[in-house]
Amino acid sequence: MPKDHGIGASQKRREDVRFLTGRGQYTDDINLHGQTYVYFLRSDVAHGKINSIDTSAAEAMEGVVRIFTGADFEGIGGLPCGWQVTDRFGQPMQEPGHPVLARGKVRHVGDPIAAIVAETKEQARDAAEAIVLDIEELPAVVDMKAALAEGAAKVHDELSSNLCYDWGFVEDNKAAVDEAIKNAAHVTTLELVNNRLIANPMEPRVAVGDYNFANDESTLYTTSQNPHVIRLLMGAFVLGIPEHKLRVVAPDVGGGFGTKIFHYAEEAFVTFAARQIKRPVKWTSTRSEAFMSDAHGRDHVTKIELALDADNNFTALRCETYANMGAYLSTFAPSVPTWLHGTLLAGNYRTPLIYTNVKAVFTNTVPVDAYRGAGRPEATFQIERVVDKAARELGVDPIQLRRQNFITQFPYSTPVAVQYDTGDYVATMDKLEEIMDMSGFAARRKESEAKGKWRGLGVNCYIEACGIAPSNLVGQLGARAGLYDAATVRVNATGSISVMVGAHSHGQGHETTFPQVIAEMIGIDESQIDIVHGDSSKIPFGMGTYGSRSLAVCGSAMVRATEKVIRKAKKIAAHLLEASEADIELKNGKFSVAGTDKSVDWAGVTLAAYVPHNYPLEDIEPGLEETAFYDPSNFTYPSGAYACEVEVDPETGKVQILKFAAADDFGNVVNPMIVEGQVHGGIAQGIGQAMLEAAIYDENGQLQSASYMDYAMPRADDVPFYIVDHSCATPCTHNPLGVKGCGEAGAIGSPPAVVNAVIDALASGGKNVGHINMPLTPHRVWKAINS
Amino acid sequence: MTKVTIKVNGKPVTAEVEGRTLLVEFLREKSRNTGTHVGCDTSQCGACVVHVNGNAVKSCTMFAIEADGAEVRTVEGMQNADGSLSALQAAFQEHHGLQCGFCTPGMIMSASDLLKNNPKPTEAEIRHHLEGNICRCTGYHNIVKAIMAASGQDVSNIAAE
Numbered sequence: 038m039p040k041d042h043g044i045g046a047s048q049k050r051r052e053d054v055r056f057l058t059g060r061g062q063y064t065d066d067i068n069l070h071g072q073t074y075v076y077f078l079r080s081d082v083a084h085g086k087i088n089s090i091d092t093s094a095a096e097a098m099e100g101v102v103r104i105f106t107g108a109d110f111e112g113i114g115g116l117p118c119g120w121q122v123t124d125r126f127g128q129p130m131q132e133p134g135h136p137v138l139a140r141g142k143v144r145h146v147g148d149p150i151a152a153i154v155a156e157t158k159e160q161a162r163d164a165a166e167a168i169v170l171d172i173e174e175l176p177a178v179v180d181m182k183a184a185l186a187e188g189a190a191k192v193h194d195e196l197s198s199n200l201c202y203d204w205g206f207v208e209d210n211k212a213a214v215d216e217a218i219k220n221a222a223h224v225t226t227l228e229l230v231n232n233r234l235i236a237n238p239m240e241p242r243v244a245v246g247d248y249n250f251a252n253d254e255s256t257l258y259t260t261s262q263n264p265h266v267i268r269l270l271m272g273a274f275v276l277g278i279p280e281h282k283l284r285v286v287a288p289d290v291g292g293g294f295g296t297k298i299f300h301y302a303e304e305a306f307v308t309f310a311a312r313q314i315k316r317p318v319k320w321t322s323t324r325s326e327a328f329m330s331d332a333h334g335r336d337h338v339t340k341i342e343l344a345l346d347a348d349n350n351f352t353a354l355r356c357e358t359y360a361n362m363g364a365y366l367s368t369f370a371p372s373v374p375t376w377l378h379g380t381l382l383a384g385n386y387r388t389p390l391i392y393t394n395v396k397a398v399f400t401n402t403v404p405v406d407a408y409r410g411a412g413r414p415e416a417t418f419q420i421e422r423v424v425d426k427a428a429r430e431l432g433v434d435p436i437q438l439r440r441q442n443f444i445t446q447f448p449y450s451t452p453v454a455v456q457y458d459t460g461d462y463v464a465t466m467d468k469l470e471e472i473m474d475m476s477g478f479a480a481r482r483k484e485s486e487a488k489g490k491w492r493g494l495g496v497n498c499y500i501e502a503c504g505i506a507p508s509n510l511v512g513q514l515g516a517r518a519g520l521y522d523a524a525t526v527r528v529n530a531t532g533s534i535s536v537m538v539g540a541h542s543h544g545q546g547h548e549t550t551f552p553q554v555i556a557e558m559i560g561i562d563e564s565q566i567d568i569v570h571g572d573s574s575k576i577p578f579g580m581g582t583y584g585s586r587s588l589a590v591c592g593s594a595m596v597r598a599t600e601k602v603i604r605k606a607k608k609i610a611a612h613l614l615e616a617s618e619a620d621i622e623l624k625n626g627k628f629s630v631a632g633t634d635k636s637v638d639w640a641g642v643t644l645a646a647y648v649p650h651n652y653p654l655e656d657i658e659p660g661l662e663e664t665a666f667y668d669p670s671n672f673t674y675p676s677g678a679y680a681c682e683v684e685v686d687p688e689t690g691k692v693q694i695l696k697f698a699a700a701d702d703f704g705n706v707v708n709p710m711i712v713e714g715q716v717h718g719g720i721a722q723g724i725g726q727a728m729l730e731a732a733i734y735d736e737n738g739q740l741q742s743a744s745y746m747d748y749a750m751p752r753a754d755d756v757p758f759y760i761v762d763h764s765c766a767t768p769c770t771h772n773p774l775g776v777k778g779c780g781e782a783g784a785i786g787s788p789p790a791v792v793n794a795v796i797d798a799l800a801s802g803g804k805n806v807g808h809i810n811m812p813l814t815p816h817r818v819w820k821a822i823n824s
Numbered sequence: 825m826t827k828v829t830i831k832v833n834g835k836p837v838t839a840e841v842e843g844r845t846l847l848v849e850f851l852r853e854k855s856r857n858t859g860t861h862v863g864c865d866t867s868q869c870g871a872c873v874v875h876v877n878g879n880a881v882k883s884c885t886m887f888a889i890e891a892d893g894a895e896v897r898t899v900e901g902m903q904n905a906d907g908s909l910s911a912l913q914a915a916f917q918e919h920h921g922l923q924c925g926f927c928t929p930g931m932i933m934s935a936s937d938l939l940k941n942n943p944k945p946t947e948a949e950i951r952h953h954l955e956g957n958i959c960r961c962t963g964y965h966n967i968v969k970a971i972m973a974a975s976g977q978d979v980s981n982i983a984a985e
Binding site: 049050052053054055056057058059060061063065066159237238239240241289290291292294323324325543544545546710711713714717718719720721722744745746750751752753754756758759783 | 842844852857858859860861862863864865866868869871898899900902903909913916917918920922923924925926927928929932947948950951952954955957958959960961962963964965966967968969982
């Protein structure tokens with residue numbers, strides 16, 4: 038009988054009722070008295086020198102309140118980067134400024150040049166058309182290798198080149214890796230592109246700035262995954278507003294997938310402008326603006342070499358990656374191709390020697406930063422494609438080759454600086470073979486052949502690192518922030534509980550799952566517990582939600598705070614029951630004295646805490662509220678095995694995904710329904726990357742795929758029902774819930790499975806193709822078949 | 825400016841609009857029915873689907889003045905008379921057919937339109953019908969399942985097919 042209560046129950050989401058009835062409160066639903074609207078005039082060239090901006094005609098237009106340009110930001114900070122990477126030679130990365138509004142130059146299509154604040158959004162938009170720009174177009178750099186060539190146009194004139202950093206990891210391994218590859222029995226080499234993607238949460242970004250000049254307090258309502266991070270970055274580095282005068286609210290947020298982590302110019306602008314004009318300022322992104330202003334994801338070009346000995350054991354791995362940073366360093370951009378990527382290159386395998394070199398490059402394109410998985414999908418794709426290619430070259434079964442090289446002993450210290458605490462890669466692979474019905478594949482392939490189609494089966498494994506931590510380690514790696522989280526558990530007099538958490542839910546269902554944890558710990562009903570999130574004025578602190586960290590990090594803080602609450606409640610109960618504190622037991626919401634029938638219920642204790650007539654005032658304070666900050670001792674390491682079955686039409690190159698299965702190890706699971714939903718969504722985004730999605734720039738830096746007409750995202754009929762399983766659970770050993778995180782796994786584990794399946798299908802048709810770059814459009818597959 | 829009156833979920837709303845004011849802007853800004861969302865500017869995403877005189881329409885493709893005198897139903901008008909969730913809404917909750925909730929109003933309006941015309945759609949028919957509604961969170965699995973369940977079909981074996 039499945040549980041209907043507490044940890045492990047598939048409770049229905051309480052947030053659904055408001056979303057299903059149109060009562061959600063998203064940022065664009067917020068309208069403030071006296072509000073103005075801002076429209077950003079953006080660059081339509083990728084690279085240019087701003088000779089002049091004439092706003093005089095626009096300023097005279099009806100409804101225009103004020104027009105701002107870069108000159109208005111004299112003395113104001115630029116948008117900060119939150120991670121400093123140190124290069125192979127011990128030098129800090131090149132870190133250019135990132136002005137709120139362009140100054141001197143524009144560096145990508147979409148770079149904001151002027152901001153028109155008006156009474157209505159139509160008036161703001163109309164006035165923008167009356168601004169006269171004199172911009173001298175300069176040669177644009179788009180291709181990364183061309184950007185590094187001698188004499189290439191420089192994105193930032195003040196830097197020595199377009200190279201942000203040249204990073205090596207682990208630098209001390211380099212010579213040994215080179216030697217091992219030279220002496221290997223077999224080396225498989227693969228060059229591949231991890232295609233540039235655009236996260237595209239369905240809610241475009243919105244920011245509303247407000248200023249209360251009576252108390253000099255600013256409020257920013259924004260579509261953010263981490264309001265405290267925005268408060269810190271914008272307050273301390275851009276606008277110089279101290280925390281106690283700056284409130285950041287992220288209400289219901291319509292998806293994030295990473296791109297709503299970062300601090301954006303529009304947020305700083307509306308906050309700044311509201312202080313200037315002393316009226317609220319609202320910005321709502323159009324989807325067209327989102328394409329050219331939301332940080333993009335991925336965009337790596339990689340060469341990878343896998344060395345094997347005569348018995349097919351992996352002996353070394355060497356990778357060289359070019360990573361696109363775009364025109365400016367977005368908030369966490371430098372960390373993605375380095376620490377979130379290089380440290381994952383062991384994957385699920387006992388490869389003793391690993392070296393990677395990453396060159397991060399500035400180009401005249403939109404900044405690139407974390408997108409669902411962030412570095413880990415890129416690492417997984419490289420490893421799992423090269424392993425599959427090696428199996429094909431050696432004529433061995435790709436699953437067997439993986440199994441032979443699996444890490445089987447835990448904890449396991451990889452040669453790339455991380456220690457996996459738990460995992461069972463054999464178990465997830467066994468489970469995958471079962472749920473995918475792999476033994477029936479040969480028969481299914483025959484059925485396809487009878488229809489003139491080629492059927493392929495692709496498999497891959499993944500390892501993920503979630504809940505990035507501890508803070509003292511990430512500080513050494515260049516993070517300019519700590520990566521702990523916080524929670525306050527406020528027990529009210531009648532026993533109901535408000536929990537203020539630093540994690541932010543933008544689809545993950547925290548309002549449902551977090552109370553399940555506390556309900557389990559105390560033994561009361563979930564309906565007595567509410568989560569408060571997304572408002573810096575209500576929550577102690579929080580680093581937000583990304584990197585599949587919410588439950589592993591913030592959930593752990595919540596557990597610690599609840600433990601403190603329970604400890605204090607037991608003291609109160611001991612007093613009320615005239616017993617020793619050590620004899621008090623809490624079960625099903627009732628405190629009792631061990632071995633007696635004396636008891637007091639939860640509400641009796643909470644009432645005593647707030648009405649302390651009979652209370653140990655000499656020992657403890659009244660009230661029942663505790664806060665905990667939790668800084669994990671390690672990452673968590675979810676892992677799993679994925680499989681995809683496709684049918685290829687050899688006449689057209691069209692690929693149809695027929696079957697997709699995922700066997701994941703997330704450790705303990707609080708709400709299986711929600712975990713499965715997270716995996717479904719991740720798989721769809723991974724299928725999107727593999728089959729459909731590509732942000733494409735032309736040689737002049739014009740974004741060709743700049744609307745939903747051109748950027749193909751999965752629709753309902755592009756994907757099948759997914760088969761998902763998370764029963765092979767090895768609980769995390771170092772957090773109190775034993776949880777690992779599930780938000781990104783689907784997006785990490787699925788692209789290689791799809792590509793491996795298509796390569797397998799083509800092989801079944803006699804076409805041995807080493808690789809096809811994503812997305813696997815009919816045209817690309819047809820070309821591969823006919824090349 | 826032109827004065828238009830549109831009956832939104834049974835209540836007439838009158839407002840002055842520009843010629844270029846879209847129906848979705850009227851609904852969100854004049855009648856304050858913010859459940860209808862805008863997710864794109866090319867009529868692709870379907871977050872703004874409403875019913876105009878009983879037919880599903882992307883409210884970003886219609887001017888407010890074109891809807892003068894029309895009866896419009898939005899997601900705010902989809903509950904049962906007693907305020908409880910309709911069978912379709914309840915199925916979305918039961919089968920976890922939504923995550924961030926942003927595309928959900930459009931999904932509900934589009935799916936209810938499908939079920940009106942095709943009370944027992946197949947999986948393929950549902951997937952085809954949702955071609956104009958993009959969801960970035962759910963991977964569609966639970967949306968399709970919810971719509972099948974709302975139409976009275978057995979979905980118990982779908983996850984483990």
